[in-house]
Amino acid sequence: MVVVLGMLALLVLPSLIGIVRDRRIDRQIEEAQEHDGAQGHEGEKDQKSSSRSTVPSTATWYADGRRSKKLVSS
Incomplete structure (x- = not known):
């Protein structure tokens, strides 16, 4: 019984x-x-967003292209 209580305590x-x-x-x-x-x-000052345009990186573009391809069964 002591062993069971010890295991319960450890858990x-x-x-x-x-x-x-x-x-x-x-x-x-x-x-x-x-x-x-x-x-x-x-x-406090108002937080301004960046004026730069957001262009996806090459890795994002590549991953999107890979996800959109369909599997072709032969």
């Missing part, structure tokens, strides 16, 4: 550690958001 322990870690990270994110909100939006 459950990583999940518990992950849950504790996620809660700590969530708490840190909430504190950072509250801290940012308290400072106000004094220095």
